[in-house]
Amino acid sequence: MRVAIIGTGYVGLTTGVCLAFIGHEVFCLDSDQSKIDRLAAGHIPIYEPYLKELLEEARPNLTFTTSYPEAIPGADVVFIAVGTPPTLSGAPNLEFLSQAAKSIGQHIDGDFTVVVNKSTVPIGSGNWVGSLLRETCEQRQDGLCTAFAVASNPEFLREGSALHDSLYPDRIVIGADEPRALEVLYSLYRPILDQTFGAPTYLPRQESLGAVPLLSTDLASAELIKYAANAFLALKISFINEIGLVAERVGANISEVGRGIGLDSRIGPRFLSAGLGWGGSCFGKDTAALIATAGEYGIHMPIVEAAKKINARQRDRVVEKLLHELKILKGRTIGLLGLAFKPNTDDLREAPAIEIAQKLIDRGVRVKAHDPIAMERFEKEHGSIGLQMCKSALEVAEGCDALVLVTEWNEYRDLDWEVVAKKMRSPFLLDGRHALDREKVMRAGLRYASIS
Numbered sequence: 001m002r003v004a005i006i007g008t009g010y011v012g013l014t015t016g017v018c019l020a021f022i023g024h025e026v027f028c029l030d031s032d033q034s035k036i037d038r039l040a041a042g043h044i045p046i047y048e049p050y051l052k053e054l055l056e057e058a059r060p061n062l063t064f065t066t067s068y069p070e071a072i073p074g075a076d077v078v079f080i081a082v083g084t085p086p087t088l089s090g091a092p093n094l095e096f097l098s099q100a101a102k103s104i105g106q107h108i109d110g111d112f113t114v115v116v117n118k119s120t121v122p123i124g125s126g127n128w129v130g131s132l133l134r135e136t137c138e139q140r141q142d143g144l145c146t147a148f149a150v151a152s153n154p155e156f157l158r159e160g161s162a163l164h165d166s167l168y169p170d171r172i173v174i175g176a177d178e179p180r181a182l183e184v185l186y187s188l189y190r191p192i193l194d195q196t197f198g199a200p201t202y203l204p205r206q207e208s209l210g211a212v213p214l215l216s217t218d219l220a221s222a223e224l225i226k227y228a229a230n231a232f233l234a235l236k237i238s239f240i241n242e243i244g245l246v247a248e249r250v251g252a253n254i255s256e257v258g259r260g261i262g263l264d265s266r267i268g269p270r271f272l273s274a275g276l277g278w279g280g281s282c283f284g285k286d287t288a289a290l291i292a293t294a295g296e297y298g299i300h301m302p303i304v305e306a307a308k309k310i311n312a313r314q315r316d317r318v319v320e321k322l323l324h325e326l327k328i329l330k331g332r333t334i335g336l337l338g339l340a341f342k343p344n345t346d347d348l349r350e351a352p353a354i355e356i357a358q359k360l361i362d363r364g365v366r367v368k369a370h371d372p373i374a375m376e377r378f379e380k381e382h383g384s385i386g387l388q389m390c391k392s393a394l395e396v397a398e399g400c401d402a403l404v405l406v407t408e409w410n411e412y413r414d415l416d417w418e419v420v421a422k423k424m425r426s427p428f429l430l431d432g433r434h435a436l437d438r439e440k441v442m443r444a445g446l447r448y449a450s451i452s
């Protein structure tokens, strides 16, 4: 099938590369010419494992362009995957979505085109995009824009495992009010639903994976599923963090508690790791958007609001713990291990490291930091905070009064803690992710604490 994807961010690029890989002819469009030039030359603007490799394999089916007249006419499916950044009120900014819809409307022709909202968009956006398309089409003189339908196909990919989540998803959700649109998207995703494509060697298919479930529903339900899924995952994290506070006071081990409740199949083991709380571009934005949408209907969402409050509190607890341990923060040197909001990405949006670094610097601390991938980006986007970047975790440890594990990169799990302890002025380690082996760290001569 012929596919156009508007927006080459995380979602758009991953979707485009995966659809091209399974055999569709894909046009990836972005208004940023320099980004398109770099992509055409094989440079990936984000850090995402195996994206470069998969792009090379899919290249014969991929075209990168800034031109709507090149990408849209004749397309069977057009995905809108533009950014919807949060505004001050919490409601997402839909400017890019509106521009994309209008530009698509100016160039649709062909038998039947399904225009799909892939970005996370507020409930009702499907209808809104439909009305923008109709309005633009009506203004055209050529009479070619006759047959199209709008659908919602929310994505559930996680940064850092975006390709795995796209090729081997837990489910595919498609919302449309017209049956023909559902049929087109069913054909598009068939190789993924039936798992008939040849798996890349570096992204093998798990043997236990059967057919991928497809949920086809109406537009509004598909839109709400995306927000509800993210809010629920955010809630799970905040729940375990709230329990963690109690665990700490009563002397219980929160990792064991998480494992113990997660083994109940009604609860499930994932997203029950306590620690610094969630970051990233999605949970904060989507919970805020859900609260904003509910507000428009006069509905309060105390559970989702509480999840957000608990998440904010986890960041403060780092400073409280350090204060408790070191008594005085002014004049201390504290090292951060990890800056990205989670491992395997260089994304810093709502990364706990930013807030923690700022809070410490405001209290007169000298802050050193290391991250295997995200340092350059941190300097570019948050250089004004004034962190001292180090080439390695050991360089961070040099002369520190405390180290904080902020992002659980694998390389930090295997550090030689005896060497780390010797380099520090006072060997105290705060494990913000429950990622390290407490006994091992303590045997190496460090004092250990965690954020439960």
Ligand code: UGA
Pocket (backbone or CB within 6 Å): 120, 155, 156, 157, 158, 159, 160, 230, 233, 237, 270, 271, 272, 273, 274, 275, 276, 277, 278, 279, 280, 281, 282, 283, 286, 341, 342
């Ligand atoms: C999230 C969802 O997991 C995806 O399904 C969704 O498609 C995506 O948002 C989106 O809306 O685009 P992502 O933000 O990439 O994906 O990252 P996650 O892996 O979900 O992690 C989010 C945050 O939660 C991270 O900061 C992570 O460290 C934290 N987390 C996760 C915990 O603190 N504890 C856990 O047990 C799990």
